[in-house]
Amino acid sequence: MSEGEKPMQRLPLSVCVLTCNDEAILARCLASLDFADEIVVVVDAKSRDGSEKIAREYTERAFVHAYRGDIEQKSFAVECATRDWVLIVDSDEVVTPELAGMLRSFFEREARNDMVAGAEINRLTYHLGRWLRHGDFFPDWTLRLFRKATASWVGQNPHGRIEVTGRVTRLDGVLEHYSYRDLADQVERIQRFSDAAAAALVAQGKRFALRDLVLRPPARFARAYLLKQGFRDGLPGFIVAAATAFHVFLKYAKLWERERKGSAAP
DSSP states (O other), rough: OOOOOOOOOOOEEEEEESSSSOTTHHHHHHHHTTTTEEEEEEEETTSSSSSHHHHHHHEEEEEEEOOHHHHHHHHHHHHHHHEEEEEEEEEEEEEEEEHHHHHHHHHHHHHTTTEEEEEEEEEEEETTEEEEOOOGGOOEEEEEEEEEEEEEEEOTHHHHHHEEEEEEEEEEEEEEEEEOOOHHHHHHHHHHHHHHHHHHHHHHTTOHHHHHHHHHHHHHHHHIEEEEEOGGGHHHHHHHHHHHHHHHHHHHHHHHHHHHHSOOOO
């Protein structure tokens, strides 16, 4: 910044970040949020690395909280936010300078309009050595910026989402998403997420049907690889489509397993 130049005013919003054992990536995320008036970081109580220490280097609004589910953890983070507008950012995401500029334009032009309640942001995922611009991973529009008073959480863990009362717009620019360290990390998460998804199906009263196990995984692969042109991302596009189909397969296989265990004799 040149002599006499005024520092850029921070935007009147709270950015909420969840973290657990993320010391290798958390600083990269938090460093990209210097445009925000407030940064709220919620550290999972199970975290055993330096995540909490790193969080406190960037904000005084760092909290340690026991994890009871994705929706519950994000709800707690939003409750800790003190600004009217909230932006949700995951610890493996980075707000690019371009997106920060779009956020600044939003607050200059639209945030004062009471009819506007939120904005969707497009995520761009980096995995297997490249940016994935096709398939199930892109475009990936998600409602991340919202007026706190109009927002509520809906859906089931681990895929809850925010709904708002009012008009939702879209911002140009992308939220960079460094989702997985490698393929092994993706498979490990598929295990965890399929467990949660099967549990959610049970909670909804969903019963196992063989047609779901047989038909839904290949349909998901075809959608990702063919209809959404995942083949244009080369071999990584094929691997991602296959892994996504495997997630669907495991979800319904685990639903079957839960029913079998529940009905089995001791």
